[in-house]
């Protein structure tokens with residue numbers, strides 16, 4: 001396979017000006033991978049600062065209810081409330097090793113922006129976060145959180161004013177400020193080497209989960225489920241299981257249904273295309289223009305997906321399914337009441353699918369669900385949707 | 391000799407104007423192109439509108455949005471090229487596009503349609519040399535020049551690799567950043583022109599940020615064979631959105647003024 005490719009997918013489809021930065025990033029990444037000082041410092045931040053390892057919680061009530069053994073991988077317990085910090089600490093530390101003096105990031109729901117602001121504050125790097133104007137209104141609380149953490153939030157008024165336009169704006173900033181700025185991309189998308197770097201930093205989820213389930217059960221799980229926006233929490237938990245006899249299921253945003261044009265299911269309903277630097281699956285029209293997407297979960301509201309998922313879909317190693325807004329909202333409330341855990345709406349998609357997957361498992365079957373984040377950020381939104389009633 | 395080679399052999403330096411197909415509307419776009427040609431554009435760059443133009447600054451991005459809102463498709467961009475070809479048979483036309491537009495049609499079909507419309511070159515702004523093998527054979531088969539981009543951040547080794555597959559002319563990006571008007575021109579242009587000149591005999595044109603007659607003069611003085619103006623013209627379309635006559639006048643006036651910065655040089 002060509003470097004930076006996952007099967008036919010991936011690559012570096014970027015303006016020439018960016019190529020030098022991608023080459024520098026690739027070289028730095030190879031260097032820090034071999035540097036014991038980098039591993040030592042990252043490990044310190046992950047354990048002492050962020051709170052790793054995260055629990056793999058056996059859910060007694062859920063297991064009784066679903067008729068199989070259900071575990072949640074608790075990325076909601078990571079500092080910041082989502083898996084995003086695994087990646088931002090890794091990349092921010094890398095930026096330090098590169099001598100960069102400034103971090104920029106895009107954010108949709110605000111989770112990656114918050115995680116970047118946290119990493120920037122911890123490592124002493126100023127942070128600017130691009131956020132679609134629509135999202136700054138939808139996620140006003142996270143805007144405040146980022147500002148509290150010392151980051152500057154830049155509303156993006158171009159295009160659809162959501163996540164994809166925030167990525168475009170961050171890329172434009174990066175092109176103009178390559179020498180002192182690191183673009184801290186938040187998912188396993190974009191040009192090589194980003195998909196690889198993000199996957200590696202998120203793989204700690206799967207490495208821990210695999211060890212934890214072996215310790216607890218003496219065997220590997222039957223099924224691992226994760227939600228897929230750009231795909232970083234999913235690739236993080238899947239990757240260490242890829243060569244095992246374990247079913248892997250990625251759950252996309254079904255929005256108002258896959259038969260409508262209001263969803264974010266790029267793998268289930270998209271076609272192959274180049275978007276924001278990589279060849280992957282893409283929701284696009286007949287001419288190649290990216291389509292507007294929809295999901296109740298802002299973090300899944302994106303027209304494309306990481307190239308490694310595209311390869312895993314084609315090879316059949318991972319199955320990709322979709323869950324609608326309504327199913328995710330039901331799962332949001334279900335998990336809250338059944339286990340006392342309020343999931344992020346993104347993660348609620350994985351929970352919703354788990355309810356379906358459990359039907360195929362007997363009582364000894366083991367199901368691991370990646371709970372990528374906690375739902376505090378979504379509580380106000382859900383309250384509005386339900387007219388204030390819980 | 392191709393139309394592009396012919397132009398650069400005949401004239402030095404040349405004035406290259408940029409417009410987004412379908413801006414401000416599908417019908418109005420050909421009027422814009424004709425005004426630009428009448429006012430003295432030597433080579434026309436026609437952008438295919440795209441939903442996510444990451445190499446472009448706000449002015450050109452808004453033009454892409456206007457064109458898409460007007461319903462412009464790649465077919466309309468080809469139709470515009472065809473119309474320009476009829477209007478100015480000798481004038482070279484380069485299609486400027488993002489790669490997904492090409493990928494979606496398939497490079498074979500894209501280059502064949504571009505050639506049939508009468509385009510002379512294609513510039514794919516987000517297809518670096520590493521990925522350009524995907525289109526090279528089709529460009530060659532249809533006799534279309536692949537206009538290569540070199541940035542200030544491009545290493546000497548990459549410059550070599552890029553130039554080995556380039557034809558027509560080479561597009562030098564004047565600055566580290568996206569398209570858009572700047573008050574001052576980057577100071578590194580002469581150095582970039584000089585460094586690339588040592589590696590190729592192809593004509594060199596400089597773009598990004600060139601927005602005033604004195605910038606045009608500075609680019610020419612730096613030894614470039616062409617100067618490319620985009621945002622400074624596109625902005626006029628936006629500013630005169632409700633006054634078509636005024637828009638045409640403003641475009642013509644601006645092009646004449648910008649061209650005034652060019653002093654004919656003998657081609658070295």
Ligand SMILES: Cc1ncc(COP(=O)(O)O)c(C=O)c1O
Pocket residue numbers: 082083108109110111112186187188227228229230231232233234298299300344346347372373374
């Ligand atoms: C909690 C949570 N889960 C999942 C996602 C989706 O991203 P990815 O697919 O990269 O994990 C997000 C994105 O904002 C998120 O906040």
